[in-house]
Amino acid sequence: MKFTDFNFKDYINQTLENIKFEKPTEVQQKLIPIVLSGRDLVGESKTGSGKTHTFLLPIFQNINPELDEVQAVITAPSRELATQIYKAAQEFVKVNDKIRVSNFVGGTDKARQIKKLEAAQPHIVIGTPGRIHDLVKSNALVVHTARTFVVDEADMTLDMGFLADVDQIASSFGKRVQMLVFSATIPQKLQPFLKKYLHNPVMEKIANKTVISDTIENWLVSTKGSSHNQLLLQLTKALNPYMAMIFANTKGRVDDIHHFLTSNGLKVAKIHGDVPPRERKRIMNSIKNLDYQYVVATDIAARGIDIEGVSHIINDEIPKDLTFFVHRVGRSGRNGLRGTAITLYSPSDDSSIREIEKMGVTFQPKAVKDGEIVDSYDRDRREKRTKKQDEISLATRGALAKGKKKVKPGYKRAIKWQIEEENKKNRRAERNKNARKTRDSRKQSF
Incomplete structure (x- = not known):
């Protein structure tokens, strides 16, 4: 099947050609016809499965540029993810500049956004739940005219405490709005929201054929009681990666790793919730310009940031929520490129490793010896x-x-x-x- 089989408008097909999209992913092939039909939908699929264009393509297909009103609202739980969706939408606007798309996220100039909204309402609204809710509450953003409401990464929205804002936004729409909820998982605490707002929704779960791309190697390195910082430093010297993301479980640990590696002469960026929005934006631009060889981050980056060219992932710790292991590792090995994910572990992590293996992940035991990565003994030897x-x-x-x-x-x-x-x-x-x-x-x- 090809995208042309959907009979999209000419400018959409031109955009798809420009961004070199030819064949839809399994998620897109299965869910786009449902979205085009106008049905409410709960789509459950893993990160990187093509969800963004699953809802963007039907939205642009149904947008009427002649109507000077909001026609679609899309929420995402992080500034980075909202900006990522906005940039994907901008590709369509390059071909059809009559369509107005706005990105409203926290940490930006709210007064300036309100002034701009007084002049004209966007056709498509993208942003974080808190900022969109603020603009709706202040009567600057008029969303009751919207015909489509998308809640992207709903489980992450719930985890980060933004579901109340999403609830308030949803209550602002008329009865004719189409509700599209996309999520990697559908936790039980999300069910009341779904029952409240979705009418006879189609429930679709797209199972990944492989939990992690087969272009990624997973290495397991025993800490053997040694310092994590020293082991990370040894790994950086042995790997000399194109770009590596190092994941830790807490903001404090991210700060510690960042300080240690920077003091040892490495170019390291850090990203977590306490980094101010403007600084995060500056850091992201610097990362894209390849000013840094290493990015150390908490799990929010595993779901909310798309960095091109990540050759290596290093897990300083195994995440407490094991599903984040997949999100972390999925930052590498994209677009058919090779990737390597390295996980540090101690004997106390054995049960978590076995659970990850049950998910279909195969680990190769490795060690750092004399400045090189070498094969090691199986932990079950x-x-x-x-x-x-x-x-x-x-x-x-x-x-x-x-x-x-x-x-x-x-x-x-x-x-x-x-x-x-x-x-x-x-x-x-x-x-x-x-x-x-x-x-x-x-x-x-x-």
């Missing part, structure tokens, strides 16, 4: 070695089977001794084998 050593001969197994029955005193003790002796024999044989290999390799080197 002791368990596997024990199993191997306990493979006993048929005769001993037969004796063991007999030992389960009622036998003469001392018989079970004799069986136990026989097993231990056999295991000792196996271990000696293994040591001798390794010693022979070492001697042979030494002879060959002379």
Whole structure:
């Protein structure tokens, strides 16, 4: 299937050609016809599946530039994500400049936005829930005319405490508005909102064929009780990445990593919720200009920021919410490019790693040695070695089977001794084998 099969307006097809979009993703192929039909929709799919154009394309198809009123409102939980959607929308405006699109996010000049709204209302409103709600509440932004309302990244909107603002915005619309809710997951706490505003919605869950792109390698590096900061520094020297994102679980840890790596001469940017909006905007522009080789961030960046050219992801810690592991790693390996995700772990993280493996992630054990990344031992090697050593001969197994029955005193003790002796024999044989290999390799080197 191609985008031309949707029979979009000429300027939309021209835009798709300009941005080199030919074939729709699975999400777009399945959900665009539903959105075009006017039905309410709850679309559940993972980050990077093409959700943005799933709602932008039908919105632009239905926009009437002759009407001087708001016709669609799109909310996103972070400034970066809202700006990302706005930039995608701007590609269509380049071809059809009669359509007005505005981006309203926190940390920008509200008075200036109000003055601009007095002159003309945008056809499409994109922004963060708090700022849009403020503008609606002040009667500057008139949204009751909108025919489409999109709540993007609804689970993140809920987690960040913005659902109340979204609720207030939704209550401002007329009855004819089409509600489109997109989310990576649909948590239970989101259900009351969906029941309140959506009318007989289509519920679609698009399962990813692979949880993580097959262009990404996942490496597991044991901290072995050493300093995370020192290990991160060793990794940076061994990797020398094109661009790496380092993820930590808290703002304080991000600050700590940023200070440490910067003091060691590396070009490092930091992004988290306490960085002022203007500074964040400046940092993002600098990142796009490749002024930094490293970006250290909290999980908000995993969902709200799209940085091109990320070659490596480093998880300083495993996220408490394991779904964020996928969002983090998904920042790399995009558009068919190769990527590497490195996760630092300690023995206490074993259960979390096993859960991630159940999600379909395959880890390769690695270590930093003499300034290089080398293959390491599997973290389960002791368990596997024990199993191997306990493979006993048929005769001993037969004796063991007999030992389960009622036998003469001392018989079970004799069986136990026989097993231990056999295991000792196996271990000696293994040591001798390794010693022979070492001697042979030494002879060959002379």
